[in-house]
Amino acid sequence: SQQGEEDPQALSIQEGENATMNCSYKTSINNLQWYRQNSGRGLVHLILIRSNEREKHSGRLRVTLDTSKKSSSLLITASRAADTASYFCATDARSSNTGKLIFGQGTTLQVKP
Amino acid sequence: GAVVSQHPSRVICKSGTSVKIECRSLDFQATTMFWYRQFPKQSLMLMATSNEGSKATYEQGVEKDKFLINHASLTLSTLTVTSAHPEDSSFYICSARALSGHVWDTQYFGPGTRLTVL
Numbered sequence: 001s002q003q004g005e006e007d008p009q010a011l012s013i014q015e016g017e018n019a020t021m022n023c024s025y026k027t028s029i030n031n032l033q034w035y036r037q038n039s040g041r042g043l044v045h046l047i048l049i050r051s052n053e054r055e056k057h058s059g060r061l062r063v064t065l066d067t068s069k070k071s072s073s074l075l076i077t078a079s080r081a082a083d084t085a086s087y088f089c090a091t092d093a094r095s096s097n098t099g100k101l102i103f104g105q106g107t108t109l110q111v112k113p
Numbered sequence: 114g115a116v117v118s119q120h121p122s123r124v125i126c127k128s129g130t131s132v133k134i135e136c137r138s139l140d141f142q143a144t145t146m147f148w149y150r151q152f153p154k155q156s157l158m159l160m161a162t163s164n165e166g167s168k169a170t171y172e173q174g175v176e177k178d179k180f181l182i183n184h185a186s187l188t189l190s191t192l193t194v195t196s197a198h199p200e201d202s203s204f205y206i207c208s209a210r211a212l213s214g215h216v217w218d219t220q221y222f223g224p225g226t227r228l229t230v231l
Contacts, residue, residue, distance in 0.1 A: 006144045042206055043157075043222040045114050088156060091215060098170075099210045099217045103156045113117065 006089060006104040014112050018106070019076040021107040023089030026070065030092040033101065034063055034074050041051045046074070046087075075094045115141045117209050119223035126197055127231055133193045136158035136207030141149045143209035147220070148180070151204045163190045168189040204228075 005024045023032070031050045037044040047063045049056045049072070056063045062075040070105055076083055086108050089102035126132050136146055140174050149157040154199035161182050164171040179201075181193040188189040190209075194201050204227055210220040 032216070035222070040204070040225070040227070042117075042119070042224040043208075045219050045221060048219050070128075090220070097215075098149065098162055099212065099220070100159060100162060101220055105156045107153075 006087075006103060006107045008107060009105065009111065010108045010110075012110040012112065013079055015079060015081055017111075019028055019079050019083070019109055019111070021087050021109070023073070023075045023104050024069075024071045025089075025091045025102070025104075028038075028094040029067070029090075030094050032063075032065055032072050032092075033090045034061075035088045035090060037106075039085075043088065046052075076109075079111045081111050084109060084111045114219065115139075115209075115221045117207065117221045119207055119224040121218060121225050121226060122224060123227045123229075125229045125231065129196055131193055131195045132197055132228060133191055133209070134205055134228075136190045136192070136208040136209070136223050138188045138221070141211055143190075144212040145185075145210050146190040146209045148174070148182060148190075149206045149208070151225075157206060160192075167219060175231055185230075194228065197228070199230045202228055202230045203225050 007022050033048045036044040037043050049063050049065045060077045065072045086106045088106045089104045118136045118137045148160045151157050159167045161171045161219045162182040163182050165184045165187050171177045184190045206225040208220050208222040211218045
C-alpha cells in the first residue's frame with residue numbers, strides 16, 4: 001500500500017535552478033529514504049535519514065525531515081540535465097520490523113538544458 | 114553503495130510459458146529480499162517479501178501460485194512468473210536489505226527486468 005504523498009507530481013525547471021520535492025507520510029517511521037529512477041531503470045539510493053535526524057546533505061542534495069508534520073523534502077541545488085528522473089520517498093513504518101518500505105507516488109523532474 | 118543485480122534485464126516470452134528472474138546481492142548478505150512490480154509512470158508496488166530458507170510473504174492481491182519466489186541463500190532470490198499472460202507484462206524490480214542488530218540498513222535495488230508476454 002502506498003502511504004506517501006509526494007508533491008509536486010511533476011516539476012520542470014531550467015538547468016542551474018534548484019528543485020524541491022516534498023513527501024508526506026501517515027504513520028510513525030524509523031527512517032525515510034529518497035531514491036532516483038531514470039526511465040526504464042532500477043532505483044538508485046540517494047539518502048537515508050533516520051527519525052532522530054532533521055537534515056542531511058550529500059553533494060548537491062539536501063534532505064530535511066519533520067516528524068511532527070510527518071513530512072520530508074528533497075532539495076537538489078544547481079540542477080543539471082542529468083538530474084532528469086523520477087524521485088521517490090520511501091518510509092520504514094515503526095510499527096513494522098519487516099524491512100518493508102512504503103513508497104510515495106513519486107515526482108517526475110525535468111531539467112531543461 | 115551496495116550492488117544488487119538482476120537477470121535477465123529484458124525477456125520476451127509466449128503466453129503460457131514460465132519465466133524466472135534472478136536477484137543477487139553481490140557484495141553483502143541480505144537478510145531480506147523484496148520483489149516489486151511497476152507499471153508505466155507509476156510507483157513501485159510491493160509484491161512479496163522473501164527471507165532465506167522460509168516461505169515468502171505475499172502482499173494482498175498477489176497470487177502466490179502465479180508468482181513463485183524461492184530464496185535459496187542470503188544472496189539469491191528468484192521470482193518465477195508461471196503460465197505468463199500478456200497482463201503479466203511489466204517491469205519487475207527486486208531489492209535487498211540487511212538487518213544489522215535491530216537496525217535496517219539501506220534497501221538497495223536491482224536494475225529491473227522488463228517482461229513482455231506475447
